[in-house]
Amino acid sequence: MKTHIEISSDNLVHNLNLFKRLSNRKLMFVVKANAYGHGLKEILGITKDLPIIDYYAVDSVSEALQVKQVDNKKRILVLGWSDKEEMETLLINGFETIAPSPDFLKEADRLAGKLKVKANVHLKIETGTGRMGMAPAQAAGMFNVSPFPYSNVRVVGIYSHFANIEDTTDHSYAQQQLEIFNNLLAKINVPGLLRHFSCSASSLLFPETYFDIVRVGISGYGYWPSKQTYISYIEQDKNGKYLHKIELKPVLSWYAKVVQVKTLEVGDPIGYGLSYRTFNKTKIIVVPVGYYDGYDRKLSNISTIIVNGVKAPVRGRICMDMFMAEVTHVKNIRAGDRITLIGREGNEVVDADDLAELAGTINYEILARINPLIPRIVA
Ligand SMILES: Cc1ncc(COP(=O)(O)O)c(C=O)c1O
Known part of the structure; x- marks a missing residue:
């Protein structure tokens, strides 16, 4: 295996237990996007026997079907939109769906009637995210009509989503959204x-957002949603808010094997576009991972990997299936040796936050874009 992902089941269970302890609510584990790039099948293999998880959240019906194949006991909520055919599959399989508009409810009602099943829906309320969702007044109005107009629909949940809670230490907008939601809840019984x-982020910072279920994605996989969320936690912790220290443990490590070790002369170019030229006699390794694997091309010439416990800088452009790194300072490195792209070796760490900062993105994207074809091994 020239490259593989390792999944730590201990770390995953640690993080999920932490959220259960913190919230003491139902736990919805968000496993969309191939379990945030970790490998859906492998993650579910660990969580299927975890009774603390009540729900999985996915984006699509096809993801829901994959979840059901591994774990057919827990409830599954499809967060994304489904077309008519997908909706029928969803209903037949007993998945739950969000309902972002009255029109959607009407169609769900019609399809459920045709299939002689009930559509279990969670009303999605627009509180200021500006994407899918119905106005609070529309939702309130629906509950005030008797009998409920959609006889094949069972409204099992009502929810909303924060627009500006991760990337900021100013949570006033999130508070406004919460207020809109609370005002709606006060009108329906x-x-x-x-x-x-x-x-x-809100599960880490604000117990008043817990309600009946917390929907946890990125931090279940061991990452803070952002630096700002971590700073907010540290600030609140100073005021003695937290009974327990929150330690998130990254679940994913990414390894590869060295393809070739070679020495270049002074002034030799490395990679496409000759974007790097050596200053000295330079030892490099070729790494069999490229942007197709999800190692972002923006990391060209700026990221580091870990080789024999030592940080080694990437030199030249990331190619589709390989890149090069300088190992002049690294001893005893040979073709076939294992190196670390994301993870820890001794005292050195490279994590998805480091790569995200360099690539101008967020840890979510670094993880979610790791090619699903790379083997995942559960450790
Ligand atoms: C509706 C909804 N809820 C929860 C989450 C999980 O968010 P996070 O990964 O920040 O925990 C997502 C992720 O995009 C989402 O779309």
Whole structure:
């Protein structure tokens, strides 16, 4: 295997337990996008026997079907939009869907009636994210009509999503969104309705967002949603807010094997576009990973990997299937040796946050774009 991903089941279980302890609510684990790039099948293999997880959240019906194949006991909520055919599959399989508009409910009602099943839906409320969702007044109006106009629809949940909670230490906009949601909840009184709003950042910072279910994605995989979320946590912790220290443990490590070790002369170019030229006699390695694998081309000439416990700078452009790194300072490196692209070796760490900062993106994207074809091994 020239490259592989290693998944730490201990770290995953640690993170999920932490959210259960922190919130003491139902836990919805967000496993869309191939479990944030970690490998859906492998992640579910670990979580299927974890009773602390009540729900999985996915983006599509095809993802829901993959989840059901591995774990057919837990509830599955499809967060994304489904077309008519997908909706029928969703209903037949007993998945739950979001309902972002009255029109969507009407269609779900019609399809469920045709299939002689119930459509279990979570109303998606627009509180200021400016994407899918119905106005609070539309939702409130629906509950005030008797009988409920969609007889084949069972409204099992009501939820919203924060627009500006990760990238900032100013949480006033999130507070406004929460207020809109709370005002709506005060107007409707439906016993047993599952209310949810909280993602990783709010679950880490604001207990008042927990309601009945917390929906945890990125931090289940061991990452803070952003530096700002971490700073906010540290600030709150100073005021003695947290009973337990929050330690998130990254679940994913990414390894590769050295293809070739070679020495270049002074002034020799490395890679496409000759974007790097050696200053000295330089030892390099060729790494069999490229942007097709999800190692972002923006990392050309700026990221580092770990080779024999030592940081080694990437030299030249990231190619489609390989890149080069300088190892002049690294001893005893040979073709076939294992190196680390994301993970820890001794005292050195490279994580998705480091790569995200260099590539001008977020840790979510670095992880989610790791090619699903790379083997995932559960350790
Ligand atoms: C509706 C919804 N809830 C929860 C999440 C999980 O967010 P996070 O990964 O920040 O925990 C997402 C992720 O995009 C989402 O779209």
